[in-house]
Amino acid sequence: MFTYTLRRLFFAIPTLLVISFVIFALLDLAPNDPTGDLPLTIPPEVREQIRASLGLDQPFLIRYMKWLQQFFINEPLNIFESLTGWQFGDGERMRVLSWATRSPVVDLIVQRLPQTLWVVGLAYLFGILIAIPIGVISAYKQYSIFDQIGTFISMVGYSVPTFFTGVLLIVIFSSYLQWFPSVYDTNLRVTDFASFMAQMKQMVMPVAVLALYNASQITRFVRASMLDNLHQDYVRTARAKGVKERAVLLVHVLRNSLIPVVTVIALGVPTIFSGAIITEQIFRVNGLGQLLITAVQGADMPLVQTLTFIFAVLIVLFNLIADVLYGILDPRIRYD
Amino acid sequence: MKNVKMLLAGTVAALALAGGTAHAERGTDGDLKILFWQAVSTLNPFLSAGTKEVLASSIVIEPLARTDEKGELTPWLASEIPTVENGGVAKDLLSMTWKLKPDVKWSDGTAFTAEDVIFTWKYCTTPDGGCAQRAQYEGVKNVEAVDPHTVRITFEEPKPYPYSAFVGPQSPVIQAAQFKDCLGTKAPGCTAANFGPIGTGAFMVTDFKPNDVITYKANPNYRDAAKPAFASITLKGGGDAASAARAVLETGEYDYAWNAQVEPEVLETMMAAGKGRLEISFGTQTERINLNWTNPDPALGAKRSTTEAGPHPALKDPAVRRALSLAIDRDIIVEAGYGKSGKPTCNIVPAPAAVASTKNDSWCLKQDLEAANKLLDDAGWVKGGDGIRAKDGVKLNFLYSTSTNSVRQATQELVKAMWAEIGVGAELRNASASVFFGGDPASPDTFQKFYSDVIMYTNNFDGTDPEKYLAEWLCDKMPGPANGWQGQNIPRYCNPEFDKLVGTLSKTADLEKRAELSKQLNDMLTEEGAHIPLVHRGDQSSFSVTLEGVKMNSWDSQVWNIADWSRKK
Numbered sequence: 001m002f003t004y005t006l007r008r009l010f011f012a013i014p015t016l017l018v019i020s021f022v023i024f025a026l027l028d029l030a031p032n033d034p035t036g037d038l039p040l041t042i043p044p045e046v047r048e049q050i051r052a053s054l055g056l057d058q059p060f061l062i063r064y065m066k067w068l069q070q071f072f073i074n075e076p077l078n079i080f081e082s083l084t085g086w087q088f089g090d091g092e093r094m095r096v097l098s099w100a101t102r103s104p105v106v107d108l109i110v111q112r113l114p115q116t117l118w119v120v121g122l123a124y125l126f127g128i129l130i131a132i133p134i135g136v137i138s139a140y141k142q143y144s145i146f147d148q149i150g151t152f153i154s155m156v157g158y159s160v161p162t163f164f165t166g167v168l169l170i171v172i173f174s175s176y177l178q179w180f181p182s183v184y185d186t187n188l189r190v191t192d193f194a195s196f197m198a199q200m201k202q203m204v205m206p207v208a209v210l211a212l213y214n215a216s217q218i219t220r221f222v223r224a225s226m227l228d229n230l231h232q233d234y235v236r237t238a239r240a241k242g243v244k245e246r247a248v249l250l251v252h253v254l255r256n257s258l259i260p261v262v263t264v265i266a267l268g269v270p271t272i273f274s275g276a277i278i279t280e281q282i283f284r285v286n287g288l289g290q291l292l293i294t295a296v297q298g299a300d301m302p303l304v305q306t307l308t309f310i311f312a313v314l315i316v317l318f319n320l321i322a323d324v325l326y327g328i329l330d331p332r333i334r335y336d
Numbered sequence: 337m338k339n340v341k342m343l344l345a346g347t348v349a350a351l352a353l354a355g356g357t358a359h360a361e362r363g364t365d366g367d368l369k370i371l372f373w374q375a376v377s378t379l380n381p382f383l384s385a386g387t388k389e390v391l392a393s394s395i396v397i398e399p400l401a402r403t404d405e406k407g408e409l410t411p412w413l414a415s416e417i418p419t420v421e422n423g424g425v426a427k428d429l430l431s432m433t434w435k436l437k438p439d440v441k442w443s444d445g446t447a448f449t450a451e452d453v454i455f456t457w458k459y460c461t462t463p464d465g466g467c468a469q470r471a472q473y474e475g476v477k478n479v480e481a482v483d484p485h486t487v488r489i490t491f492e493e494p495k496p497y498p499y500s501a502f503v504g505p506q507s508p509v510i511q512a513a514q515f516k517d518c519l520g521t522k523a524p525g526c527t528a529a530n531f532g533p534i535g536t537g538a539f540m541v542t543d544f545k546p547n548d549v550i551t552y553k554a555n556p557n558y559r560d561a562a563k564p565a566f567a568s569i570t571l572k573g574g575g576d577a578a579s580a581a582r583a584v585l586e587t588g589e590y591d592y593a594w595n596a597q598v599e600p601e602v603l604e605t606m607m608a609a610g611k612g613r614l615e616i617s618f619g620t621q622t623e624r625i626n627l628n629w630t631n632p633d634p635a636l637g638a639k640r641s642t643t644e645a646g647p648h649p650a651l652k653d654p655a656v657r658r659a660l661s662l663a664i665d666r667d668i669i670v671e672a673g674y675g676k677s678g679k680p681t682c683n684i685v686p687a688p689a690a691v692a693s694t695k696n697d698s699w700c701l702k703q704d705l706e707a708a709n710k711l712l713d714d715a716g717w718v719k720g721g722d723g724i725r726a727k728d729g730v731k732l733n734f735l736y737s738t739s740t741n742s743v744r745q746a747t748q749e750l751v752k753a754m755w756a757e758i759g760v761g762a763e764l765r766n767a768s769a770s771v772f773f774g775g776d777p778a779s780p781d782t783f784q785k786f787y788s789d790v791i792m793y794t795n796n797f798d799g800t801d802p803e804k805y806l807a808e809w810l811c812d813k814m815p816g817p818a819n820g821w822q823g824q825n826i827p828r829y830c831n832p833e834f835d836k837l838v839g840t841l842s843k844t845a846d847l848e849k850r851a852e853l854s855k856q857l858n859d860m861l862t863e864e865g866a867h868i869p870l871v872h873r874g875d876q877s878s879f880s881v882t883l884e885g886v887k888m889n890s891w892d893s894q895v896w897n898i899a900d901w902s903r904k905k
Binding site: 036038 | 769
């Protein structure tokens with residue numbers, strides 16, 4: 001198992017390098033321009049100077065190599081320096097700078113992480129917590145009214161887009177009932193009970209929208225996996241031995257059913273980091289998803305490149321984690 | 337002596353109290369909540385010229401003079417506007433002298449001097465800095481201090497309209513002490529300064545989260561001790577225009593939402609909640625359809641849409657250009673897409689009133705299908721079996737492109753239907769705004785390339801003087817392969833008469849004569865059909881009913897007088 005993990009990690013390096021090149025090439029080929037958003041009153045000569053100051057007048061390969069150096073050497077060194085307080089060289093090295101804000105991309109990402117983890121991460125967690133019991137009961141009482149309703153809701157949650165449920169919740173709970181704020185306050189610091197309640201209030205709607213979406217997906221997996229196992233021979237054996245129904249369901253069936261579900265959940269973790277672009281935009285949570293979409297719209301290439309690459313790393317990493325977890329959870333699977 | 341001072345101070349305080357109004361004291365009205373649906377990326381307008389960045393920074397850093405809501409120049413950090421009459425502008429128009437207000441302090445308490453003004457010029461003109469406001473300092477030879485509160489600007493050649501450098505929100509003065517190590521290529525590295533410029537304005541930055549939220553607090557060193565009424569500002573960014581307007585008009589969570597670019601009927605329903613109002617002001621924005629004077633035929637390859645491709649086979653006929661304009665009902669377009677924030681227009685320079693022409697309103701403002709049809713009939717364009725007119729094998733079928741935007745797509749549909757009535761066909765196309773306006777020479781979809789027959793978008797000019805703007809239609813400003821498709825003469829209009837008249841304008845100092853020339857130039861463009869002006873677009877923002885003192889201003893920043901804003905008690 002250990003050598004397998006090492007081998008996979010080793011193979012991830014060329015994979016990620018290729019991915020970074022493909023992203024860079026795709027972004028370069030896209031007909032976007034960082035000066036596209038500027039008012040037309042800015043004359044063409046000035047636009048040309050702006051492009052040159054962003055380094056856009058250099059050839060493609062040089063820009064790519066520069067990004068590689070900035071991202072793989074300069075940024076890690078910087079993080080290392082700030083963690084340890086040591087200094088390498090004069091400490092002055094070119095970091096990956098966003099074109100829109102002209103500030104280091106990594107700082108932007110670090111600033112955005114808390115919102116995204118709180119809102120999107122919590123929604124993922126709630127989604128899982130809701131999905132598992134519903135999936136279990138739905139499968140155990142297949143075709144019952146509970147199963148029908150559960151299936152209906154998960155179909156609705158899965159097929160109705162978040163830009164609809166989000167706006168619907170705003171219209172009902174912000175405009176009409178005025179219970180929750182429609183705009184997320186990223187400046188809010190939880191210091192006492194009142195600010196904690198304010199934080200809860202502003203998180204309710206975005207978390208609910210995303211949790212519904214996540215739960216809908218995972219419920220289907222849990223239900224399908226439970227159904228597979230419920231008809232297995234070992235279940236019949238357990239029942240014949242006189243094991244209590246509760247134990248059969250929760251110990252024998254559920255544990256075996258969760259093996260594929262855990263994989264699905266692990267594979268879904270990177271989507272927490274990539275944020276929920278639409279939901280963040282609707283509620284103005286301004287996390288990583290909103291950062292990515294504004295960067296795409298503003299043709300902020302270094303930011304898009306760095307963010308998408310980090311997502312690529314996470315996806316590769318969690319694929320590996322899912323595989324390893326599978327091996328740990330399922331004794332039948334051995335990689336070595 | 338000390339006692340006298342105390343007495344005086346006491347009297348002033350007593351007077352202030354006796355005044356008794358809500359606006360007499362600084363910071364008594366709490367937090368002002370502003371919502372921008374496009375988040376602010378930086379607070380240095382020299383590094384990003386986006387409207388949102390310019391607006392957000394104008395709360396903090398200020399220019400020497402601003403244009404007020406009536407379109408008149410108002411001294412701001414200067415004590416008066418230099419003119420030829422008061423001797424501030426030299427008779428030979430080669431230099432001007434600004435007198436700065438004494439006792440203006442930066443928010444850190446240090447004095448504001450001529451050195452800061454000079455530094456600002458150096459900051460923006462240092463090579464390789466990529467200063468986005470470089471054009472504001474065009475023609476400036478030198479900026480020097482006569483004394484600590486007097487600045488002289490000398491120009492390379494006579495400048496009849498010198499109010500560009502240090503005037504308006506695009507050209508504010510930054511603090512020399514703060515930015516001294518940020519010249520040229522070092523500019524982007526000064527993140528702390530770019531995110532928190534020290535200013536002379538009514539508020540100072542306390543926290544900046546790029547592309548998210550800015551917090552400001554009242555500047556303790558602001559020159560008017562009684563202002564601003566608000567203690568702090570929270571400026572949140574992100575989302576979309578409709579939900580931003582809703583947060584002010586319907587839920588009342590915010591006091592001011594910038595740019596309510598939303599369909600009129602949607603705004604109506606939000607207004608029903610009674611929590612907010614819309615304020616509209618008109619600047620110089622004109623939505624227009626540019627006609628391609630060159631041939632965009634794809635068969636011409638790299639030559640398409642350049643002078644080498646030759647004139648447009650159909651649009652070279654003045655009758656066609658005139659008929660296309662006559663067929664359009666501008667009132668319907670305004671009603672459907674703009675509501676109160678638009679007016680039908682036939683001018684490319686629709687304002688200020690002094691330079692806005694009315695010459696062509698008689699024939700152009702009202703739809704006249706009969707006249708349009710007759711023009712085309714007389715010119716020999718005959719309707720074919722499909723209802724589309726043709727002559728000598730050339731069909732009046734146009735590729736009509738614009739940027740992606742719901743109002744523009746609705747306008748395209750309307751215009752297409754109107755043109756169909758005179759036997760003109762249109763194929764509609766749209767491209768994402770960042771591509772359309774992006775100017776990437778490799779992309780075929782930019783408005784500069786103009787690989788279509790007609791193209792629709794909005795343009796405007798900063799301030800109140802249209803000279804630079806009218807110079808965009810000079811023959812040598814045509815985009816083409818030679819200049820990397822950079823150039824502002826999008827219709828590829830070329831008229832030596834026009835070029836000559838622009839030359840005269842650039843040498844004329846008398847304001848009345850300038851206005852006359854501007855009108856003439858504007859009329860030439862409309863009459864000859866370089867484009868079809870459609871809508872004079874206003875700026876529209878939503879404000880809480882509890883907000884007082886707002887003066888919407890399209891000539892300057894919308895928050896130009898934020899020091900005077902207060903909460904209704």
